Amino acid sequence: METTPLARTDAHPAAGDSDKPLRLLIAAPRGFCAGVDRAIEIVDRALARYGAPVYVRHEIVHNRFVVDSLKAKGAIFVEELDEVPDGVPVVFSAHGVPKSVPADAESRGLDYLDATCPLVSKVHRQAERQLEAGRHILFIGHKGHPEVVGTFGQVPEGAMTLVETEADVAKLTFGPDQELAYLSQTTLSVDDTAQIIAALVARYPQIVAPKADDICYATSNRQAAVKAIAGECELLLVIGAPNSSNSLRLVEVAERMGTPARLVQRGSEIDPAWLDGIETLGLTAGASAPEVLVREVVDALAAIRPLTEEVVRTAQERITFKLPRQLQD
Structure with a gap:
């Protein structure tokens, strides 16, 4: 297990807040896995190749920030294939679909891209x-x-x-x-x-x-990383969506070790009262949460209390997955 301290010197407590530095343990691995990276890149490349709109059946991954970012680029998210008009490309989410879905797409002559992990x-x-x-x-x-x-x-x-x-x-x-x-x-x-x-x-x-x-390796690694830090924390924050299975499991892992845990989606959700009496706080992110949200949460915490960051790494991840043939350069 590798621990990397990262001191924050730009953080100042808000008026009235404790000036006692908060020790922040950040789990690694955390955040995006190879399957999520691939799924998002499929939508991005489809938009670049076909132009907007590109339809996506179900949330491409379970993260509102990611979904809203892709919507802003021209992706349209639907729950069922019958909501996709003829003549436009459609992407299937990273979670996988029943065999009937691509069969229906083929029967309609739709161009589809399968982003299943x-x-x-x-x-x-x-x-x-x-x-x-x-x-x-x-x-x-x-x-x-x-x-x-x-x-x-x-x-x-x-x-x-x-x-x-x-x-x-x-x-x-x-x-x-x-x-x-x-x-x-x-x-x-x-x-x-x-x-x-x-x-x-x-x-x-x-x-x-x-x-x-x-x-999957990412689920196992993120749970192991939480186990590595939870015992030192009075509270653990997990960045993830309420419908993200792997994120909810991270909350459960901490709680079973006796450490209270909270699921948050954005830095704005953090209540300063959560930090009362907290000396060491843990932080991780589910496999659908981008690193930009980790930094957003860290910045929100730093606005409440001065803090020092320590990255606790329990595994290295170098796995990548190929894109569908239609999108390969």
């Missing part, structure tokens, strides 16, 4: 392979999340069963001879998922595991 696509392919092998799939995830909806849409109805909690495992009615496999959403709690998998294996020893962990 390659790690989500990997889970889709695994689902197809388990189905071909004659196994019923137990899918660990959160009901209604776009990634879960997209993965269920890769297989016929009834071929997959959702498991959200350990309690759900006890309710399953499959027999000891049933051919089973499990897969999971990529943005889950590492610890919770491990417990659910342990319960599945204990009940169904014959269950087939995926070849590699479905929870």
